[in-house]
Amino acid sequence: MEEKKFVKFKKEELGVKEYIKRSLGKGRISEVNIEYTPVGEKIVVSTNRPGLVIGRKGEKINEMTAVLKKKFDLDNPHIEIREILNENLDAQIVADFIALELERKGSLKFKLIAYRSLKNIMNAKALGAEIVLSGKLPSDRARTWRFAQGYLKKTGDPAKVVNRAQAQATTLQGVVGIKVSILPPGAHIHDKIVVDEELRNKVKIVVEDVEEKPKKKVGKKKSGGKKK
Structure with missing residues (x-):
């Protein structure tokens, strides 16, 4: 019950x-x-x-x-x-925007719509983004198109901070599925390498030590003549 x-x-x-x-x-x-x-x-x-x-x-x-x-x-x-x-960092708003654009302009311009949305996301300082479109684009045969840029985690704990959303667009060719994933700016990534001043100094010291080591001169071996 x-x-x-x-x-x-x-x-x-x-x-x-x-x-x-x-x-x-x-x-x-x-x-x-x-x-x-x-x-x-x-x-x-x-x-x-x-x-x-x-x-x-x-x-x-x-x-x-x-x-x-x-x-x-x-x-x-x-x-x-x-x-x-910032609407460009919200996955659901972006997915709905792509769906509306596909319904208004048609599925033939799906690449233009996807690349423009991806550019707006990255201009909003996102660390990474992915847009996946599935359906009859642009032919009668269903296909899956993927548009991605930047860094995006799909497994493990860092994948939990990824903002994901789905939407559907009804076009003349049929229904198009839309998936949007955005890694927002400032997200904590465990395997991210931060190059700070301390690390730069360590690299500089190692490079200087390598340059100061004298190079050994390699002499040419004299070839002995044949004894008559």
């Missing part, structure tokens, strides 16, 4: 998140987190466009709050907006 209650609870929670993302539109929402407090439900919406999400005088927030109470039976939902300062 406890398992059924847990599954039902998670299903309702997923329904709330999907409703908020669908209401606010693709490309505006990064993630939706729900926190349960004694006072009520605190719903934190991460977005790069807080003004469009809130609406004029909070119209959209009030409308969504009323729907959450009526449709999802939430006691006292409170929607809080968290602004994303």
Whole structure:
């Protein structure tokens, strides 16, 4: 019985998140987190466009709050907006942007869209990024295209700090799957080698010692003539 209650609870929670993302539109929402407090439900919406999400005088927030109470039976939902300062470092925003561009411009320009997004990510000082597109690009046969730049960990503890997201684009050729992985600036990498002043001095001393060692002169051996 406890398992059924847990599954039902998670299903309702997923329904709330999907409703908020669908209401606010693709490309505006990064993630939706729900926190349960004694006072009520605190719903934190991460977005790069807080003004469009809130609406004029909070119209959209009030409308969504009323729907959450009526449709999802939430006691006292409170929607809080968290602004994303740099949208190029958020994997979900980038994935949704690529999906929207593919739907608008078509799948023939997928390379231009992917390389432009990758350039924007690296210009935002990311340590590394990877974009994977899967689908009928550009022919009728499904293929997988990978665009990557910089340093990106895929296994071990350093891979936990990688920001990952997925999205889908519906084009004339079919559905295109999009995966985006971003290693944000300032991420702690265990095997990263930092070249500081102490290391530079050690290398300089070793180089000077090698240069000061005298080189041994190698004399030419005299070839003896044949005795008659």
